[in-house]
Amino acid sequence: MALLISNRHYKLVFVLTVLVVVIITLVSAPVGGATNFAKPQIIDDVKQSVNDIIGSSIGTVATPWTADDAPEEPKAGDALKEAKELDVVKVSPGSKDVSKPAAAAAPVAAPVAAEQPKAGGIEANRDHAPENDVGKTPPATVAAAAAAAADDDSLDDSPLAEKKPASGSGKSEDCGEKYVVMIDAGSTGSRVHVYTFDTCVSPPKLLNEAFDMLKPGLSSFDTDTVGAAQSLDPLLAIALKTVPKDKQSCTPVAVKATAGLRLLGEDKSDAILKEVRRHLEEDFPFPVVDGDGVSIMDGSDEGVYAWVTTNYLLGNIGSAKKTPTxxxxxxxxxxxxxxFEPSKGEEMIEGEHKYSLSFGGRDFTxxxxxxxxxxxxxxxxxxxxxxxxxxxxxxxxxxxxxxxxxxxxxxxxxxxxxxxxxxxxxxxxxxxxxxxxxxxxxxxxxxxxxxxxxxxxxxxxxxxxxxxxxxxxxxxxxxxxxxxxxxxxxxxxxxxxxxxxxxxxxxxxxxxxxxxxxxxxxxxxxxxxxxxxxxxxxxxxxxxxxxxxxxxxxxxxxxxxxxxxxxxxxxxxxxxxxxxxxxxxxxxxxxGWCLGASLPLLEPGTASGWKCKVSKDV
CATH class of the missing domain: 3.30.420 (Nucleotidyltransferase; domain 5)
Structure with missing residues (x-):
């Protein structure tokens, strides 16, 4: 036979053979014998039995089918395509990983009577799904498998779980790789940090950091404001090289000066910072953070941002776990x-030294x-x-x-x-x-x-x-x-x-x-x-x-x-x-403080103080 019969069709062939034998026997029985009155009923019962067996074996309508009726073999990529069309699997922009859909996007039930796939992802479920005549999983079953995989908590330890937004994270649908450019204008030199974050998780995951530094610092230029501003150009060249061109207009830049510039005096330091802001806004594609985006950083913020950086990188903050800081x-x-976070044994007196902070679902004093x-x-x-x-x-x-x-x-x-x-x-x-x-x-x-x-x-x-x-x-x-x-x-x-x-x-x-x-x-x-x-x-x-x-x-x-x-x-x-x-x-x-100061700048808006820059050519 041209048709290759798989194991699960043996039962169907056997039943059909039995049916033929029974019919032949009934037809050839003596007329008026003891069995004549039961012939129509027996035939109907056998038909129903075959129908039931075929239906449970094939998992579709209870109608016998041939090789010509078999579904086409799925092509590469069809499974993911159909899953996406069913709103079962969503692919985050800027990411190759599959993320878990929002709770509102309920999986579409596949029209099959087969057992739902077990945890382990699409590949792991291939051996458990009903096969068609070519040994492949029907497309509808793949969609169901993808839905089950996306909703199964046992995937938390797999690579898929790494992209899964945390419950209540409030992540926007445009999550993906985002960038922040932070310039540390210190007393002895200036440094640039270009951070790349994955914003599809909570808290955002730091993927990469480009870093460079140069001397002297802004304060060494004294009254030469133009020279001070242009001294940052080699650092900004690093940022231009690191951030993809199509992302630059939505990548914020901030310049935070520390104690060295503060010691220069208010008039001189203000003049330098004003020229730095003008230079950034007019000569570079990055949106400059409003307000204190180019400023002398308050000493309390400097210390707290350094604390956030350290504890964030050590994994002490960012989850609801009560990890010591x-x-x-x-x-x-x-x-x-x-x-530092004092122990709860003795109340801290009130004052500017007391800093309340919320991060990753925890409150810190x-x-x-x-x-x-x-x-x-x-x-x-x-x-x-x-x-x-x-x-x-x-x-x-x-x-x-x-x-x-x-x-x-x-x-x-x-x-x-x-x-x-x-x-x-x-x-x-x-x-x-x-x-x-x-x-x-x-x-x-x-x-x-x-x-x-x-x-x-x-x-x-x-x-x-x-x-x-x-x-x-x-x-x-x-x-x-x-x-x-x-x-x-x-x-x-x-x-x-x-x-x-x-x-x-x-x-x-x-x-x-x-x-x-x-x-x-x-x-x-x-x-x-x-x-x-x-x-x-x-x-x-x-x-x-x-x-x-x-x-x-x-x-x-x-x-x-x-x-x-x-x-x-x-x-x-x-x-x-x-x-x-x-x-x-x-x-x-x-x-240092730079990473901690960059985390609040990931999303544009009133709170972060910046919005995407519109090209002058538009």
Whole structure:
């Protein structure tokens, strides 16, 4: 026979054969015999039985069919096409993955009596679906399988589930890949972050980050506003290269300046930011965020956004799970920020330091504070200013003249407790509190001394670092950190099992010297002692020659480490035995405030402060 009979048709053939035999037997029976009266009824019963068997076997109307009546073999892509037409499976724009339909889009029931497919996706259900004559799943059954797969919770661990919007996420139907351009205009340089997000999940998933940086910062241009604005062009070129051209008019850009520009003064900083906004709006395709889209960022926002970034990347926030959160300590050039979630044992007093935040279905009450003037560069300035001011009161240096301009060279050497033996810091610009500037060379205060005095360099420098923290200042609301600022105790109101992350300049000074990603504050203190003891001790402590090269190029490393250790231990009151973690990235994404500030900008609208840009040619 030309028709290939599959296993499930044997039953049909058998029944038809029986029917033929019965009919022949009845027809050939003697007329008037005992069986004559039953012949019509028997035939009807047999027909009904065959009809029932055929109907249950084929799963369609109970009418026998031949090979000529068989459905055509489905072509590649027909299953997904039909499923989409039935509104069973939806494909998100900009995504190749299949997402779960909204609850309102009820699956269309397939007109089959077969058992519904089990969980496992379309491929997994092929062996369980009824076959037609060529061993393929009928198209209607594929649609039902797709519907069942889309609605089955057991798919949560499959690749399909990754694109499934969370319940109540409020995701728009145009979800897909979206971009945000964030420029960090810091005190020592500017940095661009171009983020790519998958907005079909809640919270949005970070897919990629393009990053680049350049020096100097906007504040170095002083009154040259045009030069300041155009200095960002190489960073914006990265954004133009990263964001697809058809997405650029709906990709927001923001420029957030930090403490460095704030210290320049209101008039100069406002003029620079005004020119930056004009340059972006007129010369680039990206829509510029309204309001504070180009501005000096408030210190509280800077710290909280850094907290969001860190905890988002660590997976601590973004779901309803009560996961412990991480405390963050950010050290920039002009300021330092602390943000953490105090334990519920003691009520936090009211004030600007209290920050309420909702994220991923959870509410957080955070302590945050930005200490302006206590970034690493400002810490250096304060310590160096103290040393120079003391030297100017001596007869030897009483007649030292201020620097005429930035090109001035040092003419004198001044002893400095934070310079290790054998090291000279040349042509260091020092600004005093009255804004007068000097250029000097700093040499070690222990040069030529015996070993006992040399070992006290770290102690002397630590004393200077602690003195600028003003721990003796009146504390109106106890407990306080430094400068009389209220802060819930990290010893008593932050769980020991919760992590503490330090980054930015903390990482930049520790990582090159071989400090591991996790260490105690006591270990950091010991490293500081060794570095401040001089080059004779470096090789025995640092096994990486690159670390020694860094120390030789930066003679103020001892000062930096002393300030950082004092800030964490004396300032923030972190116990020496407490474990710290440092990093510049988590999962290849930069730490800092930029990611946290970008998340609210994903959707255009009044809340985010931007709308898609209309081309001038339209």
């Amino acid at each position: 991480t405390a963050v300590f950010d050290l920039g050039g002009g300021s330092t920020q602390i943000v 955070l302590y945050q504070f930005s200490h302006l003037g206590y970034g690493l560069m400002q810490g250096r300035r304060k310590i160096n200013s103290m040393v120079l001011s003391t030297a100017l009161q001596t007869e030897e240096h009483a007649n030292l003249k201020p620097a005429v301009d930035k090109s001035a060279k040092a003419e004198v050497e001044i002893s400095h407790p934070c310079i290790p033996p054998g090291v000279v810091a040349e042509n260091i610009e020092v600004e005093l509190d009255d804004n007068t500037k000097y250029v000097v060379n700093f040499k070690s205060a222990s040069e030529g001394a015996d070993e006992g005095i040399v070992s006290s360099v770290a102690t002397q420098c630590k004393f200077l670092a602690e003195s600028i923290l003003n721990k003796d200042l009146e504390c109106e609301s106890k407990p306080c950190s430094f400068n009389g600022i209220y802060q819930p105790s990290l010893r008593h109101q932050f769980p020991e099992e919760s992590e503490m992350y330090i980054f930015s300049y903390f990482y930049d000074r520790l990582h090159p010297l071989g400090m591991p990603s996790s260490f105690s504050l006591e270990e950091m203190k010991e490293m500081t002692k060794v570095i401040c003891s001089g080059s004779k001790h470096w090789e025995s402590y640092l096994f990486d020659k690159n670390g020694i090269e860094h120390l030789e190029k930066e003679p103020q490393w001892c000062l930096d480490l002393s300030f950082m250790t004092s800030l964490l231990h004396t300032g923030y009151d972190i116990p020496l035995k407490r474990e710290l973690k440092t990093a510049d990235k988590i999962s290849d994404n930069e730490l």
